[in-house]
Amino acid sequence: MKLLYFAWLKTRTGRAEEDVSPPDGIATVGALIDWLKTRGPGYAAAFAEMRAVRAAVNQEYVGLDHPIRSGDEVAFFPPMTGG
Amino acid sequence: MKLLYFAWLKTRTGRAEEDVSPPDGIATVGALIDWLKTRGPGYAAAFAEMRAVRAAVNQEYVGLDHPIRSGDEVAFFPPMTGG
Amino acid sequence: MIRVQREDFDPGAELTALTAENKAVGGVVSFVGLVRDMAAGQPIRAMTLEHYPGMTEKKLAEIEAEARTRWPLETSLIVHRYGRLEPGERIVLVIVASSHRQAAFEACAFLVDWLKAQAPFWKEEETASGTHWVDAKSEDDAAAARWRKPPHEAAE
Amino acid sequence: MIRVQREDFDPGAELTALTAENKAVGGVVSFVGLVRDMAAGQPIRAMTLEHYPGMTEKKLAEIEAEARTRWPLETSLIVHRYGRLEPGERIVLVIVASSHRQAAFEACAFLVDWLKAQAPFWKEEETASGTHWVDAKSEDDAAAARWRKPPHEAAE
Numbered sequence: 001m002k003l004l005y006f007a008w009l010k011t012r013t014g015r016a017e018e019d020v021s022p023p024d025g026i027a028t029v030g031a032l033i034d035w036l037k038t039r040g041p042g043y044a045a046a047f048a049e050m051r052a053v054r055a056a057v058n059q060e061y062v063g064l065d066h067p068i069r070s071g072d073e074v075a076f077f078p079p080m081t082g083g
Numbered sequence: 084m085k086l087l088y089f090a091w092l093k094t095r096t097g098r099a100e101e102d103v104s105p106p107d108g109i110a111t112v113g114a115l116i117d118w119l120k121t122r123g124p125g126y127a128a129a130f131a132e133m134r135a136v137r138a139a140v141n142q143e144y145v146g147l148d149h150p151i152r153s154g155d156e157v158a159f160f161p162p163m164t165g166g
Numbered sequence: 167m168i169r170v171q172r173e174d175f176d177p178g179a180e181l182t183a184l185t186a187e188n189k190a191v192g193g194v195v196s197f198v199g200l201v202r203d204m205a206a207g208q209p210i211r212a213m214t215l216e217h218y219p220g221m222t223e224k225k226l227a228e229i230e231a232e233a234r235t236r237w238p239l240e241t242s243l244i245v246h247r248y249g250r251l252e253p254g255e256r257i258v259l260v261i262v263a264s265s266h267r268q269a270a271f272e273a274c275a276f277l278v279d280w281l282k283a284q285a286p287f288w289k290e291e292e293t294a295s296g297t298h299w300v301d302a303k304s305e306d307d308a309a310a311a312r313w314r315k316p317p318h319e320a321a322e
Numbered sequence: 323m324i325r326v327q328r329e330d331f332d333p334g335a336e337l338t339a340l341t342a343e344n345k346a347v348g349g350v351v352s353f354v355g356l357v358r359d360m361a362a363g364q365p366i367r368a369m370t371l372e373h374y375p376g377m378t379e380k381k382l383a384e385i386e387a388e389a390r391t392r393w394p395l396e397t398s399l400i401v402h403r404y405g406r407l408e409p410g411e412r413i414v415l416v417i418v419a420s421s422h423r424q425a426a427f428e429a430c431a432f433l434v435d436w437l438k439a440q441a442p443f444w445k446e447e448e449t450a451s452g453t454h455w456v457d458a459k460s461e462d463d464a465a466a467a468r469w470r471k472p473p474h475e476a477a478e
Contacts, residue, residue: 006372007444008455056442059377075374079458082371082402082414082443089216090288091299139286142221158218162302165215165246165258165287178334181354189359189409195430196352198337202421203345253345265358268465271431274351278423309424 001070003036005046006077009053012046021070029055030064032074052078084153086119088129089160092136095129104153112138113147115157135161168226168244170217175245175259184243185263191240193267195274197260203253205300210253211292213300217248218286225285233262233277237269244277246285276313283310324382324400326373331401331415340399341419347396349423351430353416359409361456366409367448369456373404374442381441389418389433393425400433402441432469439466 004017026035033050036043047053050064056075057066068074087100109118116133119126130136133147139158140149151157169175177198185191201213226244233242245259260277264270289300325331333354341347357369382400389398401415416433420426445456 004374006374006442007446011455056374056377059374059380075377077374077442078444078455080439080442081445081456081458081462082373082438082441087218089218089286090290094299139218139221142218142224158221160218160286161288161299163283163286164289164300164302164306165217165282165285176334177337178332181333185354185356185410187410189357191356192358193434194354194356196354197423197427198341198350198352199423200341200347200350201345202348254341254343267353267355267434268431271353271427271434275424275427278349278427 001068002073004073004075006075008078009046009076013042027067028064029057029062029066029068029074032068033064033076046076054079084151085156087156087158089158091161092129092159096125110150111147112140112145112149112151112157115151116147116159129159137162167242168223168230168246170219170222170226170246170248172247172249174247174256177256177259177261180243180245180259181261184241184261188240188263190265191263192265193270194261194263195267195270196262197258197274197278198256199258199278201251201253201255201257205291205293208293211294212250212252213292214250214290214297215248215257216288216290217246221286222246222248226281229277229280229284232280233273236276237262237264237273238266239264239269239273242273242277244281246281246287248287279306279309279313282306323398324379324386324402326375326378326382326402326404328403328405330403330412333412333415333417336399336401336415337417340397340417344396344419346421347419348421349426350417350419351423351426352418353414353430353434354412355414355434357407357409357411357413361447364449367450368406368408369448370406370446370453371404371413372444372446373402377442378402378404382437385433385436385440388436389429392432393418393420393429394422395420395425395429398429398433400437402437402443404443435462435465435469438462 001020005013010016022035026032033047037047054077058073084103088096093099105118109115116130120130137160141156240263243261260274262270262274283306290297396419399417416430418426418430439462446453
């Protein structure tokens with residue numbers, strides 16, 4: 001599973017992208033976030049304010065209950081501030 | 084008094100502009116039009132459909148009751164169809 | 167700024183010149199009106215725009231001043247051509263720059279609607295059957311009326 | 323058409339190219355967004371726009387397609403830059419051409435509001451006190467929400 005981080009989520013996790021293999025049972029975006037937060041203080045900081053975190057799976061905006069599977073591209077970012 | 088005609092009022096009167104000295108007592112735009120209509124069939128045709136005639140005195144849109152005086156620039160034209 | 171001219175204009179050059187050196191501008195909205203090859207379902211060969219020299223400039227300047235009292239604009243430009251124009255040719259350019267995009271959009275739409283209803287231009291079209299003067303469209307008056315202030319505001 | 327690019331664009335050249343040879347176009351409305359030298363009352367030195375390559379193009383294409391279902395457009399173009407930009411530089415260009423000016427105005431405003439709320443771009447500003455990521459503005463969401471169809475229409 002490919003993960004992407006943008007804006008201050010990238011700064012806090014310390015990476016723009018990574019490949020991960022979450023354990024069995026991690027079936028939604030929300031569960032993936034809970035698992036990521038256990039991986040270190042940078043991840044915990046990135047996902048501390050969930051009000052300001054948005055996600056996309058395979059380049060579509062989704063909610064925390066959206067299912068994920070291996071092979072997905074999952075991205076995390078703050079609300080857009082374009083243009 | 085300088086008169087200007089635009090669009091089909093110019094075509095019907097046969098002139099773009101002219102200098103006129105209306106008789107005493109012609110004190111409004113409406114009275115001026117009534118007097119002009121006596122000057123020939125082209126003028127009568129130009130002012131036959133008053134619903135479609137607009138006027139300006141000294142480059143300001145006015146109604147038929149607007150006063151006129153010698154030295155004024157009076158223009159007649161149909162509703163605008165610009166741009 | 168306003169200009170009434172026979173010759174064509176360059177929208178990109180006008181836009182660049184208008185906003186150069188003004189770094190308070192966040193959004194620039196522009197409108198370019200072009201001659202269409204169809205009018206009222208009929209193919210047209212060309213149109214000729216007649217205008218009232220002097221009064222045209224005066225009305226355009228009034229319209230622009232009105233827009234600047236209604237919206238917080240950094241700068242604005244109206245360029246309107248007259249004379250004979252063929253399909254595809256540019257007729258009018260309106261550019262409005264503001265620090266806020268919403269003000270720029272509204273002011274630009276206002277200027278275009280208002281100048282169509284208020285600026286002394288008359289259009290003659292050339293079709294296969296000859297030339298004729300175009301009648302005013304009630305939809306243009308309706309578009310301009312959208313922007314009329316309600317009486318209680320106008321009285322303030 | 324949509325383009326996402328690092329380099330600058332030429333609004334006038336885009337506008338001319340977009341409408342060349344299409345004589346059904348009566349009105350072209352364009353928006354150019356520029357970097358301002360002030361943000362939230364603070365002078366800014368520059369901003370950097372980060373984007374999500376791939377998804378950005380996809381969202382812009384979706385937004386453009388949505389506009390074309392809502393309004394009768396002849397053609398449209400969105401060009402959006404990313405990377406570091408200084409005050410006065412162009413950020414985004416939206417051009418919409420229609421036979422009817424009202425459609426062009428509405429569609430252009432829709433596209434700008436919608437892309438600010440929906441396109442995956444994030445802005446980092448450089449000020450005297452350092453760089454910081456800009457928070458989303460609730461007014462941008464409100465502007466985009468103006469265009470949301472009411473439930474009974476969406477269900478049709």
